[in-house]
Amino acid sequence: MTTGDVGRSKWELDTPVLLADLDVVEANIERLARYCRAAGVAWRPHTKGQKVPALAHKELAAGAIGITCAKLGEAEVMAAAGVRDILVANQVVGPAKAARLANLLRHADVIVTVDSLENAEELSTAASRKGQTLRVLVEVNVGMNRAGVQPGEPAVRLSGKVAALPGLRYVGLMGWEGHCAGIADAVEKRRAIETAVGALVETAERCRQAGLAVEIVSCGGTSTFQGDRAHPRRDRDPGGRRHLRRCPLSEPGGRSSSRAHRPQHGDQPAHADPGDRRRGSQGDECRRGASAAEGSGRGHGGHPLR
Numbered sequence: 001m002t003t004g005d006v007g008r009s010k011w012e013l014d015t016p017v018l019l020a021d022l023d024v025v026e027a028n029i030e031r032l033a034r035y036c037r038a039a040g041v042a043w044r045p046h047t048k049g050q051k052v053p054a055l056a057h058k059e060l061a062a063g064a065i066g067i068t069c070a071k072l073g074e075a076e077v078m079a080a081a082g083v084r085d086i087l088v089a090n091q092v093v094g095p096a097k098a099a100r101l102a103n104l105l106r107h108a109d110v111i112v113t114v115d116s117l118e119n120a121e122e123l124s125t126a127a128s129r130k131g132q133t134l135r136v137l138v139e140v141n142v143g144m145n146r147a148g149v150q151p152g153e154p155a156v157r158l159s160g161k162v163a164a165l166p167g168l169r170y171v172g173l174m175g176w177e178g179h180c181a182g183i184a185d186a187v188e189k190r191r192a193i194e195t196a197v198g199a200l201v202e203t204a205e206r207c208r209q210a211g212l213a214v215e216i217v218s219c220g221g222t223s224t225f226q227g228d229r230a231h232p233r234r235d236r237d238p239g240g241r242r243h244l245r246r247c248p249l250s251e252p253g254g255r256s257s258s259r260a261h262r263p264q265h266g267d268q269p270a271h272a273d274p275g276d277r278r279r280g281s282q283g284d285e286c287r288r289g290a291s292a293a294e295g296s297g298r299g300h301g302g303h304p305l306r
């Protein structure tokens with residue numbers, strides 16, 4: 001749509017065209033920002049569903065610490081539009097793309113995920129060649145079987161190797177519990193999410209025990225955040241928090257799908273209490289702090305605190 005289209009009937013618009021109800025979009029953004037603040041988790045919305053820099057800027061203005069992209073090309077578009085903190089929640093493979101990623105570091109502070117040493121070495125070479133440092137998360141397969149190393153020892157081992165590579169800065173772990181999205185039964189779904197996120201969080205703990213600096217434990221999405229909400233309050237270090245990736249589009253309740261599942265508890269996470277809110281505000285300070293906005297996750301809703 002161009003500015004010349006503003007004010008015209010929708011029937012006159014050329015297709016394909018993305019139309020969103022701005023009032024609903026803004027209400028969703030506000031709702032998610034509030035939700036994450038109350039839960040004390042940093043919010044890094046995924047932009048794959050809308051790919052619109054103007055919407056990403058709205059999310060950042062509402063408190064998102066950065067954004068998530070599915071691929072390098074999307075990250076390049078967002079960086080060109082002035083977005084600084086970008087997670088590419090995928091593997092960027094091959095020398096040509098590794099060089100593009102290293103070049104992008106001149107314009108944005110990118111994080112990428114790896115799930116193999118070969119890929120990490122390739123990125124290390126590309127970043128070093130440009131005199132850059134690339135932040136890296138190790139992707140953990142928490143059950144979706146799309147990408148990632150297995151939780152536990154394999155992820156700890158790869159993390160250690162990545163942390164030792166020049167040109168890279170190991171910052172933690174990412175998992176995506178997308179296999180839980182389609183589970184119809186709410187109790188079963190919650191259990192599946194807790195199992196998946198639990199594997200991620202336990203792996204993060206093992207990485208820390210191995211002496212690795214896990215600043216970020218990133219998970220979550222539009223279809224699973226209701227199940228994630230019990231986790232962050234129990235698992236944060238003082239001032240730290242996990243990331244949530246999610247993408248509010250145009251459905252009240254923060255869902256981008258037409259079969260919206262509405263939150264049952266308003267904007268407060270389940271079991272919210274004044275203590276939770278206190279911890280949340282500590283997190284807010286951290287968001288403005290130097291190591292900015294990145295969180296760490298410990299334990300989760302289905303696991304006892306350690």
Ligand SMILES: Cc1ncc(COP(=O)(O)O)c(C=O)c1O
Nearest residue numbers: 046049089176221222245246247
């Ligand atoms: C790695 C990853 N994280 C999170 C999400 C969730 O995105 P959304 O919130 O748009 O459903 C996705 C979506 O497929 C994803 O691939």
